[in-house]
Amino acid sequence: MSSTTATLQDIASVDDFLNVAATETVPLFEHLEFEFLLEYDVFAPGERGRTRVHQPPDLFRSFLHCYYKDIYGTRPVTRELQHGLVWYYCGLDKPPSRDTIDRFLTDLEHVIDDVFDRLVEQAARRGLLDSTYSIDSTHIEAIQYNDAASWNYDPTADEYYYGFGCTIVSTGAKIPIAAEFTQAKQADQETAMRVTRDALAVKEPTWMLGDSAYDILDWHDLLLSAGVVPVAPYNPRNTDDPKDIKYRVEDRITEHSKNVQLKQSILDETYNHRTGVERTNDAVKDCGLGHVRARGRVHARTEVLVALCLRLVIAITNYERGNDPGCEKLRE
Incomplete structure (x- = not known):
């Protein structure tokens, strides 16, 4: 002291x-x-x-x-x-x-x-950001008197909640570096792209991790063009001819470089670090994000x-x- x-x-x-x-x-x-x-x-x-x-x-x-x-x-x-x-x-x-x-x-x-951006800069100057970023969305509960909130479904908890959402990019020791407040937990593609660009503006990492919700072609191409490797599980959705891949980047990398190959074992090991963003979400909820009292x-x-x-x-x-x-x- x-x-x-x-x-x-x-x-x-x-x-x-x-x-x-x-x-x-x-x-x-x-x-x-x-x-x-x-x-x-x-x-x-x-x-x-x-x-x-x-x-x-x-x-x-x-x-x-x-x-x-x-x-x-x-x-x-x-x-x-x-x-x-x-x-x-x-x-x-x-x-x-x-x-x-x-x-x-x-x-x-x-x-x-x-x-928020100024504080992120102060964290970056101290070397608190690492080479792996993770992106995820979390739910935010609101008071019943907040007429701007709405009922949303949280697939992770398999339940409905009254409130909003927030998409967060984190790195290092539970360090949030980019975020966007959303009407629902699940962010749309535009929000995902905007938050990703905000994170890249802070410092370009080596890896960017996301769950299957980020199996978005534009998202992958944006990161690969910036020299960042995106790792998100491949989601076949409704296709009748699914690709024989585990991660979307295995397919997209061929569009950007014919000489680069990614071992699936390395992608698996890297993707295991995605739990860091979930720990960041929990830490920020302890700081007041979990249940907003404002109208x-x-x-x-x-x-x-x-x-x-x-x-x-x-x-x-x-x-x-x-x-x-x-x-x-x-x-x-």
Whole structure:
């Protein structure tokens, strides 16, 4: 723990500080750059001349603290930040009002994608991305009062749920690097292509893994053209003449290179690593993605992106402390 944090702890008793559960989340902000939030005009005072009492980086820290403690929604977040030292250790000058929290969440909607991208860049600079990417979709449950959500079928769980979906590309130690909020769990081809391009823009891997839902010709061709080997099980669908292959890339590689051959044993071994994205999904759900409390699609999407940001923050912080970045909780 830094000397600055130790000095702050001397201000009040450790017992009181532990009671408001802020000691764990203070180090979340020691090594991370949030000041870039000040660059966005969306956080500037409105035309009516209201002054900005709280800075965007401090309010974002406050949201991360609350999400880490499983506290969601404007009312619960506001209550948490009324506690004695919580708002102080988050960098606020005083407890924020509910209007402030609600207004910040609304403003955050406009820039949350950029915030997520900036955190991915910080993870990449620390070498937390590896040469294998995995893509998968997961379900997101919504509150019954969210009229923008709908009933969807989750084939993995073989059950229906009320909510949305999210397609995530992950790598390394449960590191999400690209994502898109969707109306249902299963993403369409356009979303799959867009999220894949976003992931490739971060850093081009050697492998990209997906389940049989990604047996898409355009998806394979996009990756092969970028020098990335896609590994997704071949899905014969309704064809009367199925190919004698296990993975679609075995067929597509001949369209791109006559001299390259892929051993099925290597593809099998590589595909076994796809479970990493499922572990990433579980880790992000522990950060708040599993059940969004917001009403409306836009607020729900913002909550999902904040959860993804929190997962990145935890991974980077653990790395900076010399601990396993894959840990889902902070380690001293």
